[in-house]
Amino acid sequence: MLAPAGVAAILLASFAFFWHSRDWNSASRLMLTYAIVDQGTIRLDAYRAQTNDIAQVDGRYYTDKQPGYSLASVVPYAIAKAALGLPDHPIGGPALRYWPGDYWATLGTAGLATAIGAAVLVVLAGRVGCRPRGAALIGLAYGLATPAYAYATMSYGHQLASACLLASLALLDRPGALRPGIGMAAAGFLAAFGSVVELSAGPISALLGLLAVARVISRDVPVRGLLAFSAGAAGPTALLMGYNVLVFGSPIDIGYAHHATQQFAEVHSAENPLGLRGPDWGKVLPLLWGSYRGLFFYAPILMLAPVGWAALLARGRVGLAIVSLLASVSVFLVNVSYPEWTGGWSTGPRLLVPLIPFAMVGVAGVVASGGKPAAIVSGLLALAGGGLILLFQGVGARLPQDVADPLREVVLPLWTGSRLPPWWIGERFTRTIVSEGVPGWFGRLGPGEQWLQFLPLVAGQLAAILALMAVLGRRPAPTPID
Structure with missing residues (x-):
């Protein structure tokens, strides 16, 4: 377990370096967390000024998001509040860009996930x-x-939903790793909770349910395993339905059907709460390539995924290959069917982020089958993607959807100390543990020198990764389980 633990530690420390400002989307989730912990309510009336990404029902205000992320972040926020003596989040005032609770709630939810x-x-x-x-x-x-690096440091639901769904797949891929009943119940819980975090994850949850049925049919688990999966899924489902009844009066109603802001209500309505239309195939190319919202531009390593899925099928890993492929396709189809396909202010194709871990399963197939050459190619593509995403992370990770080339028009000018765009809000760079920890030193840096704050991060990452790889190089290879 050294490799999983080492990777998780390096990533969590990396995510802790950043403190991004809040936007409407993240505020809608965070406000529900604060309302529950600070006020003991699920109503956001006292926080109305904090976000326009909000639902209104009978004159009361609620988050328009699925409640899963907010409920999960209750734990890290409550712990941080008690341990650090954080005050209650301010109510009734104007929207805030930074609040200490945001940092801990985000790190303990999106970052940890x-x-x-x-x-x-x-x-x-x-x-x-x-x-x-x-x-x-x-x-x-x-x-x-x-x-994923960017969204691990913001309070969106993508990373938590992805982690739940991927963990469910891992349990179903090897149901005997735990006692079948426990493993299947946990897989069901995670598959369902992924949809409680993001409703768009529903197709993947359904795929995981079908995989559970297939495991029973193939006699990998007994019939009672499917009952355990269903029992596990029942908990999050009941939680979501109960929440919807409390807020909307119906177990199948959702916040997107009650938007209080006109620009969102024009996309989501009671008749079409998800806002989906017929697929716009003209969006396929810009979602796959290009510096605007191209998946392969922002994550070049994913270009290897199709080859890897074929390799997994050839190696007999049919269930893992098919489910990870179909999960990726389902997320992509939802994105091309959504009018606001750009994801708003974001880094890369935000609405495709939930498919990334499933596509990485395909990349694993390439590395497993191709030996050292495949590992070298994967490493080079990872270096290219990592450098690019760090540039976006450094300036806050949210770039407006009306900028055709975010890298050249905004990100690089900010890093090089050029003049800030007239519409830019806030500082040149996001807040970091360096800018917050040694503000005197940072304050003396000129616009063209502020990037120096990221050197400790990169140096620490490099040292930790090299150390981990050195230790792992002395360990024997695992025996594949088919």
Whole structure:
């Protein structure tokens, strides 16, 4: 377990370096967390000024998001509040860009979920035949060389939902790893909770349910295993339905059907709460390539995924290959069917982020089958992606959707100390543990020198990764489990 634990530790420490400002999307989730812990309510009336990403029902305000992320972040926020003596979040005032609780709630939810998801990927990579260092490469590339790096440091639901769904897949891939009843119940819980975090994860939850049925049909687990899966899924489902009844009066109603802001209500309505339309195939190319929202531009290592899925099928890993492929396809189809396909202010194709860990399963197939050459190619692609995502992380990770080339028009000018765009809000760079920890030194840096604050991060990452790889190089390769 050294490789999964080492990867998770490196990633969590990396995510802790950043403190991004809050936006409407993240505030909608964080406000529910603060309302529960500070006020003992699920109503956001006292926080109305904090976000326009909000639902209104009978004159009361609620988050328009699924409640899963907010409920999960209750734990890290409550712990941080008690341990650090944080005051209650201010109510009634104007929107805030930074609040200490945001940092801890985000790190303890999105950050921790991403680190755990990467550890699960390391385990899956080992199962399909990757040597320890190759498996670690898969986890590190996911966490540091794809847009997952950015969303691990913001309170969006993508990373928590992805981690739940990927962990469910890992349990179903090897149901005998735990006692079948416990493993199947945990898989069901995680599959369902992923949809409680993000409703768009529903198709993946359904795929995982079908995989559970297939495991029973193939006699990998007894029939009672399917009952355990269903029992596990019943908990999050009942929680979501109960929440919907309390807020909307119906177990199947959702916040997107009650938007209080007109620009969102024009996309989501009571008749079409998800806002989906027919697929716009003209969006396929810009979602796959290009500096605007291209998946392969922002995560070049994912170009290897199709080859890896074929390799997994050839090696007999049919269930793992098909489910990870179909999970990726389902997320992509939802994105091309959504009018706001750009994801708003974001790094790369935000709405495709939930497919990234499943595509990394395909990349693991390449590394396992291709030996050292494949590992070298994967490493080079990871370095390219990691450097690019760090540039976006440094300036806050959210770039407006009306900028055609975010890297050249905004990110590089900010890093080089050029004049700030007239519409830019806040500082040139995001807040970091360096800018917050040694403000005197940082304050003396000129615009063209502020990038120096990221050198400790990169140096620490490099040292930790090299140390981990050195230790793993002395360990024997795992035996693939088919």
